[in-house]
Amino acid sequence: MLRLLLLGLSTLLPTLALADFEGTPIGKVRVGAAAVELHATDDMVVAGTTHPRKLSGQDGMLRAVATVIQGPPRDTRVAIVALDIIAIGRKHLDAAAKQIEQKTGIPFDHILINCTHTHQVPSTIRIFDYDAVPEFVAQVESAIVESVVQANSRLNSSPPTRMLFMMGHENTVGDNSRIEMRDGTIGYPPFPIEEQLRPTGPVDPDFPVMVFKRPDRSLAAVIFGHSTHNVGTPHSNRRSPDIYGLAAQAFEQDTGVVTTFIEGAAGSTIPFEMDGVWPRDVATGVQLGVEAERHILDAIRYHVDQAPEMAVVRIGSIKREISVSVRDFDEKREEQAAIAASKRTISDAPGEKGAAMFRQMRAELAPHRGEKRKTWLSVTRIGDVAIVGVPAELFAQLGMDIKRRSPFRYTIIAELANDWVGYVGNADAYRLGGYQVQMGLHSWTERGTGELFVNESVKLLEELYAQ
Numbered sequence: 366m367l368r369l370l371l372l373g374l375s376t377l378l379p380t381l382a383l384a385d386f387e388g389t390p391i392g393k394v395r396v397g398a399a400a401v402e403l404h405a406t407d408d409m410v411v412a413g414t415t416h417p418r419k420l421s422g423q424d425g426m427l428r429a430v431a432t433v434i435q436g437p438p439r440d441t442r443v444a445i446v447a448l449d450i451i452a453i454g455r456k457h458l459d460a461a462a463k464q465i466e467q468k469t470g471i472p473f474d475h476i477l478i479n480c481t482h483t484h485q486v487p488s489t490i491r492i493f494d495y496d497a498v499p500e501f502v503a504q505v506e507s508a509i510v511e512s513v514v515q516a517n518s519r520l521n522s523s524p525p526t527r528m529l530f531m532m533g534h535e536n537t538v539g540d541n542s543r544i545e546m547r548d549g550t551i552g553y554p555p556f557p558i559e560e561q562l563r564p565t566g567p568v569d570p571d572f573p574v575m576v577f578k579r580p581d582r583s584l585a586a587v588i589f590g591h592s593t594h595n596v597g598t599p600h601s602n603r604r605s606p607d608i609y610g611l612a613a614q615a616f617e618q619d620t621g622v623v624t625t626f627i628e629g630a631a632g633s634t635i636p637f638e639m640d641g642v643w644p645r646d647v648a649t650g651v652q653l654g655v656e657a658e659r660h661i662l663d664a665i666r667y668h669v670d671q672a673p674e675m676a677v678v679r680i681g682s683i684k685r686e687i688s689v690s691v692r693d694f695d696e697k698r699e700e701q702a703a704i705a706a707s708k709r710t711i712s713d714a715p716g717e718k719g720a721a722m723f724r725q726m727r728a729e730l731a732p733h734r735g736e737k738r739k740t741w742l743s744v745t746r747i748g749d750v751a752i753v754g755v756p757a758e759l760f761a762q763l764g765m766d767i768k769r770r771s772p773f774r775y776t777i778i779a780e781l782a783n784d785w786v787g788y789v790g791n792a793d794a795y796r797l798g799g800y801q802v803q804m805g806l807h808s809w810t811e812r813g814t815g816e817l818f819v820n821e822s823v824k825l826l827e828e829l830y831a832q
Contacts (some may be wrong), residue, residue, distance in 0.1 A: 395436070395793055397516040397518065403504055410488050411485060412451040417635050421673050424600055429509050430446065431513040433513060435520055442520075445479070446509055447479050449486060450487075451489065465514070465592050473684070474743070475745070476682075477752060481610055483595050484594075523585065533571075538637055538660050541635075543799050544562070571590075575747070593635065594632070612662040633794075678748060680747055681746045694804045699727060703723035723804075752765055757785070758780060772827055
C-alpha cells in the first residue's frame with residue numbers, strides 16, 4: 366500500500382510543479398536586492414531627541430535597502446524595504462508603494478516598508494520641537510521606489526536560490542528602558558543603579574536571520590532582525606544609521622551582499638547599560654555604541670554561517686487598514702507627568718522646558734480626542750516565516766504576544782512599518798505611566814491599542830496561514 370501511495374505522489378508532484386510553481390522550482394525562490402543612498406547635509410534638523418539639533422559629518426551611509434523575493438505560487442513577488450530613518454507616515458509610504466506597483470507590478474499589499482529607527486538622521490516626522498525636513502522626506506520617498514525597482518530588475522538574472530533561516534538569539538545588547546524606581550515613578554536611563562527597583566517588562570532576544578544563497582553558494586541577500594532601540598554610534602555628533610545600520614554595512618563590506626535590518630518590537634527596549642553607562646551619555650556612550658555594534662555584527666556572522674536550509678512552498682502577503690483612536694486625557698495629570706519626566710529624562714532641572722513642549726503637543730491633539738484614524742497592519746509570508754508589519758514603536762511584550770499566538774513556525778515583528786502612530790504599549794504600561802506613554806505627538810493612541818494590534822495581527826496571520 367505504501368509503495369502504491371508513493372508511486373501516486375511521484376506522478377502527481379510534477380503536475381503540481383508545472384501548474385502551480387512554473388518559473389521557480391519547488392522549495393526555491395528568486396531574489397533581487399539593492400540599496401540606494403540617502404544624502405543629508407549639516408544644515409538639516411536631526412530627529413531622535415526631544416529638542417532640535419544639527420550634526421556635522423556622518424558615520425556610515427543612510428540608505429533605503431530593498432529585497433524582492435519571488436516564488437510559489439505562480440511566481441508571487443513580495444518586497445521588503447528598510448529605511449535608515451526614525452519613522453515616517455503613511456502619506457509618503459502609500460505614495461511610494463503605489464509608484465512601485467505601477468513600475469514593477471508588485472502589488473501594493475505585497476510591499477512592506479520598515480524604518481530602522483536610527484536616531485541620528487534628518488527628521489521625517491512632525492514631533493516634539495521640530496518638524497520634518499521636506500527635501501529629505503522627498504528624497505526618502507524617491508529612494509524607496511528606486512531601491513525596489515533596482516532590486517526587482519535583478520530578479521531577471523537571479524538563478525533559483527536556496528533560502529536558509531535561523532531564529533537565533535542575541536541577549537547581550539538589549540535592556541528594558543522602563544524601570545520602576547524606588548520612588549514609585551517609571552524611570553528612563555541613565556540613572557543610578559541604587560534608585561532602580563525592577564524592569565517593567567521583558568526583553569526579546571530573538572535574532573532572526575534569513576539568508577539567500579545562489580547555486581554556487583554565494584550570498585544573494587541577507588535579512589536580519591532584533592528588538593532593541595537603534596541608538597549608538599562611534600561619534601555622537603555625526604549623522605549615522607546607528608548600531609544596527611553600521612553592523613549591516615560592515616557585514617556587507619565583508620561579504621559583498623546587500624544586508625537588510627528589520628527593527629523589531631523595540632518601543633520598550635534600549636541598548637544595554639555597562640557600568641551605568643548608556644549610549645546617550647556623550648562622554649562615555651561612544652564606546653558602548655561601538656561595543657554593541659560589534660556584538661550585532663558577530664551575531665550576524667554566526668547565524669548566517671549556522672542557518673539551515675528551509676524549503677519555500679508559498680509566498681504571500683496581506684495588508685489591511687484598521688482604525689485607532691486619539692486618546693482622551695486628563696490635562697492636569699498629564700502636566701504633572703510631563704514635569705516629572707522632564708526633570709528625569711530631559712535633564713531639565715525645573716522641568717519647565719520639557720513641560721512646555723509636551724503642553725504644546727497636547728494642545729495640538731486636544732481637539733482630536735476620540736478621533737478615529739486609519740493605519741495599516743500587514744503580514745508577509747516567506748515559507749514558514751511570517752513578518753508582521755506594525756505601524757508603531759511597539760512594546761516588546763506585545764511583539765512577543767504576537768509571536769506566541771502566531772500559527773507560523775517562525776514570526777518576525779517589523780515595527781514602524783507602512784505608517785507611524787508613535788509609541789504603543791501594553792495596557793498595564795498606561796497604568797504605570799512614564800515617558801513612552803505620556804500624551805503627545807510621540808504617544809497619542811488610546812489604551813488598548815496594543816492589544817488591538819496583537820489580536821488583529823493574529824487574525825491576519827491565521828488568514829495568511831490558511832491560504
